[in-house]
Structure formats: C-alpha cells, structure tokens
Amino acid sequence: MSVINAFLATLTFEFNKQGKGRIFLLPSHIATKWDNPHLPPWMATKIAMLKFTWIFAPIHVSNHWILLVAHIPSMSACVLDSLNGDDDTHLENFSKYMKERASKTRELDGEWKKNTQLFSGKQENGYSCGDFVMMNALAISKHVFPNCLNQENANKMRAFVKQMFLAKGKRSQNCDSCNGRNSSNEWITCDVCGRWYHKNTTCSSSVTSSTTEWECQICIDN
Ligand SMILES: [Zn+2]
Ligand SMILES: [Zn+2]
Structure with missing residues (x-):
C-alpha cells in the first residue's frame, strides 16, 4: 500500500x-x-x-x-x-x-x-x-x-x-469490542468507521463467511 x-x-x-x-x-x-x-x-x-x-x-x-x-x-x-x-x-x-x-x-x-x-x-x-x-x-x-x-x-x-x-509502527491494534489482542485471531474491519474487531461470534456477531461488506454494531446504532 x-x-x-x-x-x-x-x-x-x-x-x-x-x-x-x-x-x-x-x-x-x-x-x-x-x-x-x-x-x-x-x-x-x-x-x-x-x-x-x-x-x-x-x-x-x-x-x-x-x-x-x-x-x-x-x-x-x-x-x-x-x-x-x-x-x-x-x-x-x-x-x-x-x-x-x-x-x-x-x-x-x-x-x-x-x-x-x-x-x-x-x-x-x-x-x-x-x-x-x-x-x-x-x-x-x-x-x-x-x-x-x-x-x-x-x-x-x-x-x-x-x-x-x-x-x-510502535503502536499495536486492539479489538474495539473486547479491547483485547490475540495475534492468532482473524480480524475484521468495519466498512463504515474503520474500527477493528476480532472475527468471532462475540466481538463481531453479525459476520458470516459470505460477508463482503460489514458494518459494526456502533455504526448500525448510530
Ligand atoms: Zn475482541
Ligand atoms: Zn463501525
């Protein structure tokens, strides 16, 4: 990039x-x-x-x-x-x-x-x-x-x-839902706000395997 x-x-x-x-x-x-x-x-x-x-x-x-x-x-x-x-x-x-x-x-x-x-x-x-x-x-x-x-x-x-x-370069990424980090996890970015989330059922619950564009709960609510 x-x-x-x-x-x-x-x-x-x-x-x-x-x-x-x-x-x-x-x-x-x-x-x-x-x-x-x-x-x-x-x-x-x-x-x-x-x-x-x-x-x-x-x-x-x-x-x-x-x-x-x-x-x-x-x-x-x-x-x-x-x-x-x-x-x-x-x-x-x-x-x-x-x-x-x-x-x-x-x-x-x-x-x-x-x-x-x-x-x-x-x-x-x-x-x-x-x-x-x-x-x-x-x-x-x-x-x-x-x-x-x-x-x-x-x-x-x-x-x-x-x-x-x-x-x-010195900063690391935290999940915007649980605030945790886990390098072995997959991540997903909200297409509206750009926040990062763990790709799992708790942090980004509406994600499915066929999701191409995804909106997080904060953006859905606002
Ligand atoms: Zn998380
Ligand atoms: Zn969002």
Whole structure:
C-alpha cells in the first residue's frame, strides 16, 4: 500500500471515530477502473452512503496524484489537483460510477454538481503532488479550506507524515469490542468507521463467511 493510501486510511479512521461526520475512502485502485466501460464489481452497495459526509478518492494518473472529494449532503464533488489538469474527466467518471451504484441501491439517485468552492494550492516542484493530496484531505477533515495551503505547507506535511508513521509502527491494534489482542485471531474491519474487531461470534456477531461488506454494531446504532 502506498504512503498516500495508508495515510488516508489512518486519517479516515481517526475522523470517523470522532463521530462528527464520516469519510468514505475509495481506495485508489477503484478510480483506475472508472475509465473502463466495464465497471468494477465492488461498488459498496451494502453500506449506506448516506451515513457519510465525504467521499475521498485518491487518483493516480501518469505519475501524478490528485484527490477527488465529494460532499454527500450537497451531492457536489471536485478534484483537488496541485497541477492544472483536466479534472472534469474524473468528475464525469465519478458521476457515472455513482449513477451506476444508484441504479442498484436507489441511494443518492440524482445529479452530482461540481463543487467550485474547494481547490488545491499549486505545487512548485515535480514531486509534491502526494503531499498536497494528503494535506488537502487533512485540511478538509479539520474543517479547513485547503485553498490557501502552499508549497511550504506541503513540505511540512511530508515531514509530518514521516513522523506519524514512525510513531504508528510502535503502536499495536486492539479489538474495539473486547479491547483485547490475540495475534492468532482473524480480524475484521468495519466498512463504515474503520474500527477493528476480532472475527468471532462475540466481538463481531453479525459476520458470516459470505460477508463482503460489514458494518459494526456502533455504526448500525448510530
Ligand atoms: Zn475482541
Ligand atoms: Zn463501525
């Protein structure tokens, strides 16, 4: 997993645990299939998208990282791109993807608007796009407009992320139900909040062997 995907997964996890809105993270490999006329089989159709405030979709195209951000309550989306790319193509692909999903779920069945209020600062070198993606995502999760963040901030972001993963390596994972650890057990992650649970009848009771998308009791109750 790339640093960007790993960072966004951590960010999403921390944000969703606070209970002030939720981020749905579309892993970067999903967006690579948007260009394909045959849509990907995995469309998160069992998880209610209305439980989320934001969708973050990191996209990797020709060695460049951009972040598609969708605001679910207003059904608006934009692409945060630290270079001047043709981003409307990605927005169109996203709309198509969500329409296809809506045809199966009846959820968010409508037109996605372009969000013109959020945009990315511009990178001043050839390699900072990933730092901008992570920084823009972090800003939105902190309810800050990413618009005024610049190259200098991106450089600090790079150092911050490095520090964060060094610290994280030392931490271990506990089950969010029993708070215990048992390395011999299988784990399952909630697809809504990202919490970790033991995969067994006490800690994640609704799990069956055929479960592909799973929602934990905390999320079902909220
Ligand atoms: Zn447990
Ligand atoms: Zn959950």
